[in-house]
Amino acid sequence: MMARRDRLLGPAYRLFYEEPVQFVLGEGVWLFDSAGDRYLDAYNNVACVGHSHPHVVEAIARQAAVLNTHTRYLHETILDYAERLLATFPAEIGHVMFTCTGSEANDLALRVARTCTGGTGVVVTETAYHGVTIALAELSPSLGLPDPTAPHVRLVPAPRPAGDKTGEIFAGHIRAAFEDMARSGIRPAALLVDTIFSSDGVFADPPGFLAAAVDTARAAGALFIADEVQPGFGRCGEGLWGFARHNLVPDMVTMGKPMGNGHPVAAMAARPALLKEFGARSRYFNTFGGNPVSAAAGIAVLDVIAQEGLIGHAKRTGTYLRARLSALRSRHSLIADVRGSGLFIGVELRHDDTPATRETTQLVNTLRERRVLISAAGPHGNVLKIRPPLVFGTEHADLLVDTLDQAMCDDG
CATH class of the missing domain: 3.90.1150.10 (Aspartate Aminotransferase, domain 1)
Known part of the structure; x- marks a missing residue:
């Protein structure tokens, strides 16, 4: 199977583990291989409410049997989902735009940031991962590519634990990055961080440390994009979103992976003033983003998180x-x-x-x-x-x- 995969898919893909494993069934926290052996899944955040959760499976199948189309037609399910999703955010976050993947959501957030600030400069952490589009590959050092060479990118060290000084130290790195941009004549657009710094090695504490960095970025003229693709949907155990641990309100929030429990659905939520300006200058359309089946999956995931x-x-x-x-x-x-x-x-x-x-x-x-x-x-x-x-x-x-x-x- 590995030889067939290489022949058909090419060499750029990667498999997990020195001895790759083939799974044929998932149930709750368990994955089963082709021999029927059971594996404890302590890694896959995509199936956030458990593999093959019956409520999510039923919601997807029910909607797929009726209609699946796109967001240029009116449909109540996407509006129902938007209302449910926005209700989980601070009141300042008032609009949501749907995509298929977290990469698309982050790419859209970058477009909005550049449109609204007039800048291009983005600060990310040294081992960040934010997506696979060409714009986001430049902002994802963890992909194993050479350090970003694009002049608009600045890398900062991850916020390693330093007690009460963690926030001050991290904010200092952010300040230095934006000051370096200014010296190079680059106008800031965004600070983009995964709010649990997953690829950097997982840094969550102390709660609140991120707020100083966000204040610093905004003082430099940048917007704050909270990448919740990995920490979002209740994973951090304190509210639905990782940024909530830091007592701040982002300018934009991106989400994906666990949003549909494995069904490809993602989104970018934002302050209305930003999308008002973006919408006045640009249009956005995503054929599959926000389709009724994806919306049904998303609603079902929120149901399970609440009910269980x-x-x-x-x-x-x-x-x-x-x-x-x-x-x-x-x-x-x-x-x-x-x-x-x-x-x-x-x-x-x-x-x-x-x-x-x-x-x-x-x-x-x-x-x-x-x-x-x-x-x-x-x-x-x-x-x-x-x-x-x-x-x-x-x-x-x-x-x-x-x-x-x-x-x-x-x-x-």
């Missing part, structure tokens, strides 16, 4: 999981830090001051062999990235931690 209390569940399970992972530090000196919020957790592995990149890769593959799925992040690839479906419970956390503990013992 998944935000509170993510907080409780995440707290339990972080405590169990932290307890492993007394057994394994390789574990330098355990951090995160809700069910988005990073476990940093180091030899004193040296990133344990090789060991991290080995652990990810050993866990896959033992049918537990996680991945790695960070500029050195030495942070275990854990972000399971939100239905992940304490019994699943125990299985994850016990398997990790044994794998670290066996791998030495």
